[in-house]
Amino acid sequence: MSLSTAEQRLIPPIDRIDLVVVKLPFVHPFGTSVQTWTHKEALLVRLESGGVVAWGECVADPDPFYMYETTVTAGHIIRDFLLPLVEPGKTLAEMNLRFSHVRGHGMAKAAVENALLHLIALQEQVPLHELLGFPPRRIPSGISIGLKGTPEELLVAVEQAVAKKYHRVKMKIKKGKDVEWVRRVRDRFPNLPLMVDANGDYGLNDAEHLKQLDDFNLMMIEQPLSYSDIFEHSLLQKSLRTPLCLDESLLTYADAMAALALGACRIINIKQGRVGGLIESLRVAEYAAARGIGVWSGGMDETGIGRAVNIHLQAAPAFNLPGDTSETSNYFHEDIVDPPVTLDDEGFIAIPPGPGLGIRVIPEHLQRYTISGECIRS
Ligand code: OSB
Ligand code: MG
Numbered sequence: 001m002s003l004s005t006a007e008q009r010l011i012p013p014i015d016r017i018d019l020v021v022v023k024l025p026f027v028h029p030f031g032t033s034v035q036t037w038t039h040k041e042a043l044l045v046r047l048e049s050g051g052v053v054a055w056g057e058c059v060a061d062p063d064p065f066y067m068y069e070t071t072v073t074a075g076h077i078i079r080d081f082l083l084p085l086v087e088p089g090k091t092l093a094e095m096n097l098r099f100s101h102v103r104g105h106g107m108a109k110a111a112v113e114n115a116l117l118h119l120i121a122l123q124e125q126v127p128l129h130e131l132l133g134f135p136p137r138r139i140p141s142g143i144s145i146g147l148k149g150t151p152e153e154l155l156v157a158v159e160q161a162v163a164k165k166y167h168r169v170k171m172k173i174k175k176g177k178d179v180e181w182v183r184r185v186r187d188r189f190p191n192l193p194l195m196v197d198a199n200g201d202y203g204l205n206d207a208e209h210l211k212q213l214d215d216f217n218l219m220m221i222e223q224p225l226s227y228s229d230i231f232e233h234s235l236l237q238k239s240l241r242t243p244l245c246l247d248e249s250l251l252t253y254a255d256a257m258a259a260l261a262l263g264a265c266r267i268i269n270i271k272q273g274r275v276g277g278l279i280e281s282l283r284v285a286e287y288a289a290a291r292g293i294g295v296w297s298g299g300m301d302e303t304g305i306g307r308a309v310n311i312h313l314q315a316a317p318a319f320n321l322p323g324d325t326s327e328t329s330n331y332f333h334e335d336i337v338d339p340p341v342t343l344d345d346e347g348f349i350a351i352p353p354g355p356g357l358g359i360r361v362i363p364e365h366l367q368r369y370t371i372s373g374e375c376i377r378s
Helices: 003-007 071-085 092-099 106-124 151-164 179-188 204-216 231-239 253-262 278-289 304-313 363-369
Strands: 016-031 036-049 052-058 142-145 168-172 194-197 244-246 267-270 294-297 370-377
Touching (some): 016 071, 016 363, 036 071, 052 106, 052 304, 071 092, 071 370, 092 278, 106 278, 106 304, 142 151, 168 179, 179 204, 204 231, 231 253
Parallel strands (some): 168 194, 267 294
Antiparallel strands (some): 016 370
16 A cells, blocks of 8 residues: 555654644634634744754644643653654554554644645655645535634635635534524525534533534534534434544544444544644544545634645545635734645645645744744653
């Protein structure tokens, strides 16, 4: 399998490692049932090797409201437990085996793995998707629209997304902002590929209420029940026609196996950071896709570094549904990388060409949005 080629790559000697935290204001607040974020704060891993500089973005938020990891816990785990396991001359497969000694903390692991894969791709002068084993393809776009104050505001946002030709639109829901809000969008856009994401706001005792969503021909309902549940989703799925999609509940390959075996979902959202990196994501994606499960790449409102990683990952054919990768302008007035992500006139995203991620970190922008920096090794 092509995947093994990336796993068998050797870790290069590393001259310098920095952990940098950036904080960028969002164009508009991003509301979910668990938190409203006004900024993207992200921990970046910077590697320097033989004059080549590579980056990995940790997808953890500064708070533990989506997932238990935070930028601070990720810094701690990376500095004190993961980097000591990164040994030049060993393969990435060996590194991942060592990383498995650290329980959980997939976002921290992914940040290190992403940076190393970026470094290796740059040194070999190949695009990341090629290092992972996949030829380029146009990536169908999707957008995640946060909770709004009124249904009218939501309709404006959906209208803008439709005009951009996004291949599917996801709207966040929570108790009190669900069935009627979906009805409003559906009435206005009867044929739009539409889905909802509850970020775990409901319980199994809301099953009758959620059943009403079956009337709207939704592509899926993402994570209706608890972030830590798989079993109850399998009960809920039996009572709904609409496919369920798991996000928060799937932290590992074993979680995905359990979810599929129980029939807890028909679709999975893979956030490469949540499952511990690109190599692990491809294992999970290929496992699920081979069993007829819909697979797509989620997002964490990443800066241009993490966004580029998600785009390269989606070159893999196992990602068989449009994901949550939307245009840079949907998040930031100004990003830390060039070029920004844009859609073509058919709503596709081109994989940025060139070695590595195909993007350039803009030093002045990086400096403008950096809130802390720490050199770990030099
Ligand atoms: O549940 O998918 C989610 C963003 C932050 C935390 C959780 C989620 C999201 C998104 C946005 O839905 C995805 C994106 O646009 O990157
Ligand atoms: Mg989600």
